[in-house]
Amino acid sequence: MVSRVIPVASFDLVIFGGTGDLARRKILPGLFRRYCAGQMPPEARIIGAARADIDVTTYRDMIGEAIAEFGGSTSVDPEDLNAFLQTLSYVAIDARGETGWRELAKQMRRKVVRAFYFSVAPGLFGDLAERLNNHGLTDDDSRIVVEKPFGRDLESAHQLNQDLAAFFDEGQIYRIDHYLGKETVQNLMAVRFGNMLFEPLWNSQFVDHIQITVAETVGVGGRGEYYDKSGAMRDMVQNHLMQLLCLIAMEPPARFDPDAVRDEKLKVIRALEPVEPHHIVRGQYEADQDNPEEHPDYRTAVENPKSRTESFIAMKTHIANWRWAGTPFYLRTGKRMVARSSEISIVFKDTPHSIFGEEAGRHRNVLSIRLQPNEGIKLGVTIKEPGPGGMRLIDVPLDMTFADALGPDGAENVDAYERLIMDVIRGNQTLFMRGDEVEAAWAWTDPIIEGWTNRGDVPKPYASHSAGPDASAQLMRRDDRDWREVTP
Structure with a gap:
């Protein structure tokens, strides 16, 4: 029985915290496997965004090493890996400041799905949502992905929901639980x-x-x-x-x-x-x-x-x-x-x-x-x-x-x-x-x-x-x- 892989629409995915542990161990190796399976369109774009002041070549090398280490038990085809790495770019960004946001806006394409993965501490969720809105990086079809913890009690969870709801509709917010x-x-x-x-x-x-x-x-x-x-x-x-x-x-x-x-x-x-x-x-x-x-x-x-x-x-x-x-x-x-x-x-x-x-x-x-x-x-x-x-x-x-x-x-x-x-x-x-x-x-x-x-x-x-x-x-x-x- 062969599973059927249905390609998704073309997209730009921005991973805030793109040099972090979760991005290197799970998110990007997972996207590489979807690329190899034919589910990720070859024209799709992945943009790593983090504080580190590095260039795109250094970032691609970092992710290539991460995929080799965490990509799974199957061997990595060098041609597939190189093709996938070409879909990656990088922006040094300040989540609470203005550095990098104009550069990120220049890299985003129009008429594709725009998704933003908040692979950062919950304390930055509100700041990222506000800056995405202020710099015109989102539209009504954009999506944000947020990782747990979703607060540490009812009060903080309610505040977190309010912070996100100030800039995104509930239908745009994806609270991810990998289970x-x-x-x-x-x-x-x-x-x-x-x-x-x-x-x-x-x-x-x-x-x-x-x-x-x-x-x-x-x-x-x-x-x-x-x-x-x-x-x-x-x-x-x-x-x-x-x-x-x-x-x-x-x-x-x-x-x-x-x-x-x-x-x-x-x-x-x-x-x-x-x-x-x-x-x-x-x-x-x-x-x-x-x-x-x-x-x-x-x-x-x-x-x-x-x-x-x-x-x-x-x-x-x-x-x-x-x-x-x-x-x-x-x-x-x-x-x-x-x-x-x-x-x-x-x-x-x-x-x-x-x-x-x-x-x-x-x-x-x-x-x-x-x-x-x-x-x-x-x-x-x-x-x-x-x-x-x-x-x-x-x-x-x-x-x-x-x-x-x-x-x-x-x-x-x-x-x-x-x-x-x-x-x-x-x-x-x-x-x-x-x-x-x-x-x-x-x-x-x-x-x-x-x-x-x-x-x-x-x-x-x-x-x-x-x-x-x-x-x-x-x-x-x-x-x-x-x-x-x-x-x-």
């Missing part, structure tokens, strides 16, 4: 709304509970200063896990349309119940026993011996609507865990009556949606164990790992950033967060953070390369449930 660009996340909607098999069962009558786990093996690394001010709740739950929860729990939209989908996601966020303190577990990882100097404990890594910021959080919450009344949602994310794994598990209820007796044990159907690594979907079904000796039941997976099921051509390894940037050029906002979504998520998150701050809660230590604090397992066992095992 929503993953193939499996989009397949989640296809599985739910494209198969009669699942949708009738997708409710509290048949679903016992739902687990969402995003586990990382790495520590805070070089992000210590940022992370200690944010923690797992702000860095992961408020955005990534919240978006996954919305896609799992939302009602079927009337059509596959950006605002129709986001309307339903917003309803889920607004229906989330407050989380009780005893339904929250926070933790901090300890030093790696095998290599404590290279992989120290969390407080040492962030250089704050009194830090109360969580590197792990698990919680139980409910959605107060007819579809999900009484069905718990368990969320879990953490750093320095036993394996890198992002998975959503829909655990169905027991059969109403087992004809096989108690000795057959408990067997539940589980639909597992794996985002990383090895993206795919598995449905656990109960069958008779082969062989003589009576009716012994075992659980086996119906496995649809994409690389196995679709073959190497059908399961094209497209990075989330590649897909989302192409959606920006197309003008498709389905996989991007709307301003009211962001604010609603913070309105739910803020009281939780305020609660543990006021109580003076201290995160519980947990061993590196583990499943998190013991209290996390106890959170589930109190409900006679267990976390799904975190596996590579």
Whole structure:
């Protein structure tokens, strides 16, 4: 099965922060792969904009080295790379001053899609938006892309939305969350709304509970200063896990349309119940026993011996609507865990009556949606164990790992950033967060953070390369449930 690549319209893409880590690791290598795939028109233009006073030749050399390092497992064809680099130009620019803006205006073409990627700190978003407007660089069809964090609380998120709304309509603002660009996340909607098999069962009558786990093996690394001010709740739950929860729990939209989908996601966020303190577990990882100097404990890594910021959080919450009344949602994310794994598990209820007796044990159907690594979907079904000796039941997976099921051509390894940037050029906002979504998520998150701050809660230590604090397992066992095992 060969995937069909549809070219996008010609565009000028300006990457503010064009020499930064995200641009070099993700944005530009992703655009190079789209160029090689024939999706990026050869006449398209990419303009790097940053403070560094360098010329275009130096910039192209820098990006060429970045593509060679971060471009993926496939070899880089020198001719393709050289052709791609010719689409690049560079402008030294001052986001808060006037330097470089006239030069940028000269390089922009007319009658093409104009997109501006704000790969910079959120504190510069308003300045960039204002200068783009003042220098006449945008029109009604222009788009801006902004990276998280979208504020650190409701107040700052609201202010950020206002700063952008002063110069751009909501339909021009693309708040990017790379998790929503993953193939499996989009397949989640296809599985739910494209198969009669699942949708009738997708409710509290048949679903016992739902687990969402995003586990990382790495520590805070070089992000210590940022992370200690944010923690797992702000860095992961408020955005990534919240978006996954919305896609799992939302009602079927009337059509596959950006605002129709986001309307339903917003309803889920607004229906989330407050989380009780005893339904929250926070933790901090300890030093790696095998290599404590290279992989120290969390407080040492962030250089704050009194830090109360969580590197792990698990919680139980409910959605107060007819579809999900009484069905718990368990969320879990953490750093320095036993394996890198992002998975959503829909655990169905027991059969109403087992004809096989108690000795057959408990067997539940589980639909597992794996985002990383090895993206795919598995449905656990109960069958008779082969062989003589009576009716012994075992659980086996119906496995649809994409690389196995679709073959190497059908399961094209497209990075989330590649897909989302192409959606920006197309003008498709389905996989991007709307301003009211962001604010609603913070309105739910803020009281939780305020609660543990006021109580003076201290995160519980947990061993590196583990499943998190013991209290996390106890959170589930109190409900006679267990976390799904975190596996590579």
